[in-house]
Amino acid sequence: MNMKKPATILSFTLLVVMTGYGMVMPIMPFYIEKLGAGGRELGWLMASYSLMQLICAPAWGMLSDRIGRKPVLTIGVLGYAITLFLFGLADQLWMLFLARSLSGILSSATMPTAMAYIGDHAPKEERSQSMGQLSAAMGIGVVAGPLLGGLLSSDSLALPFFIGAGMAFLAFLLVIFILPESQAPQAPSGRKPRVNRLELRQVFTSPAAILLLPIFIMSFGLTSFQGITGLYVVDRFQFNTQQVGIVWMVMGGVLVLVQGLLTGPLCRRFGELPLIRVGLFGGALGFLFFALAGQFLTILLALGFFSLSLALVGPALNGYISRFAGERQGTVMGMNSAATSLGRIVGPLWAGYLYDLNLVYPFFSGAVSLLLGLLVCLVGIRRQPSNEKNQAVVI
The missing domain is CATH 1.20.1250.20 (MFS general substrate transporter like domains)
Known part of the structure; x- marks a missing residue:
């Protein structure tokens, strides 16, 4: 098609x-x-x-x-x-x-x-x-x-x-x-797969399961950053509405440009798993750079670096997890969406709690969370020595 x-x-x-x-x-x-x-x-x-x-x-x-x-x-x-x-x-x-x-x-x-x-x-x-x-x-x-x-x-x-x-x-x-019409893949017997608890068990025991953790962590880190950044630049630097608007424009613009234009070619060139690892590490550095930035220009540069890094991770993770879904694409992508939604719930709440303790704590916490996601990808997933890129096993 x-x-x-x-x-x-x-x-x-x-x-x-x-x-x-x-x-x-x-x-x-x-x-x-x-x-x-x-x-x-x-x-x-x-x-x-x-x-x-x-x-x-x-x-x-x-x-x-x-x-x-x-x-x-x-x-x-x-x-x-x-x-x-x-x-x-x-x-x-x-x-x-x-x-x-x-x-x-x-x-x-x-x-x-x-x-x-x-x-x-x-x-x-x-x-x-x-x-x-x-x-x-x-x-x-x-x-x-x-x-x-x-x-x-x-x-x-x-x-x-x-x-x-x-x-x-x-x-x-x-x-x-x-x-165009899209038919669900047929089960080996020729019958449509049935929705039952066995489906979820199969997902959680498949190689796709461990990828749900970095998906949650990526969503947690991104939404905790988004949820607190506007308040942070107003409280610490007294940004006006135009400057806050520029902050959101830079973040959104970088995400759109990178995901729309660069992710596909980079994945074909380097593979999805290396891109996920590089993006998570870059995102952790971006959190730290943003917390240490002290001027409008350095804030925008740190923000751009952070956004670029996590813009690489999302599509690469989505493409990578689909490789292990087989005939359960809908089930796996549903769990993917659930992990993302959980990150959207927990991330801003956690960042808000830390922000009340200290303005920069959410950014240090975000850096630690992305490094944890990187550790999962380094230790939990390894590439197989094969001719096809990005085949992986869970260990």
Whole structure:
């Protein structure tokens, strides 16, 4: 199958999902204030999205193994459009929680299924590049979402969600009418694989299982950095809004450029496993450089180095773990998404706790966590002496 058209449609779908996720960030505090709630409610409201993704992503992945990728992706995108519309209509706190939770449940069907689709059809030598394209689209959404939400909400807090719902519905139409059908791989007996506890046991006893730990650690490190950086530069350096905006633009721009343009060629040249190791080590150094930076220029340089390093890790990990999924692409990518979501929940909470103790503690902690991930990759995974790149064994 020519992957150009499917990869474009899948990238647009994940772009829409992450744009909707990002649009909530600048608007949510105003919603909370409007409804008379406080910081605790805001924290739980933000956590509910990732928590639902953590719970539901593995189930969606297993279901896509059973009934095919396209039906699950269709359900996820259409449901996401409906939840964004409901969010725009919400005028009570319980309605916000309901819409946000449903959004997490249904949007969690998109990422693992899209990655499983790539794992099914992309040649091994092109898999990391295709994963990088998906990651770049998600990165654009993360950057564009808050900007779009801030611009569109000046007259109406609800308008960004109605716009996002329209974009999601467009993605739904592309998926249902243009995306080629993707059948789940057949089990050896010719029957569709069944969703049961044995599937999860097989995943956790396969070589893919140990890769879930560095996936969690990478997500933990990146989101702990993102969650605290804006507050850090304001408290320590008294950055103004324009300078904070430049910080986010540098981070998002580097992530998008590296994942969209460099990851594929670098993986083909050096292999995925070496790139993962180099990226984790570079990310640990980036944490330290950022904590030690004392001027605007050095902060941007440290930020760029950190973003470049972790931009290499994500697509390489996604492409690498898909090599061990076999006929369980959906199940493995669902667990991959769950590990990522868990990192998104724990990372910002842990960084916030450490930040209250000392401003630089989150960055030192992040460096240690990425070095732990590097240790897992060095000790737990070794390349086999074979002709094919990036074959690995767990020891």
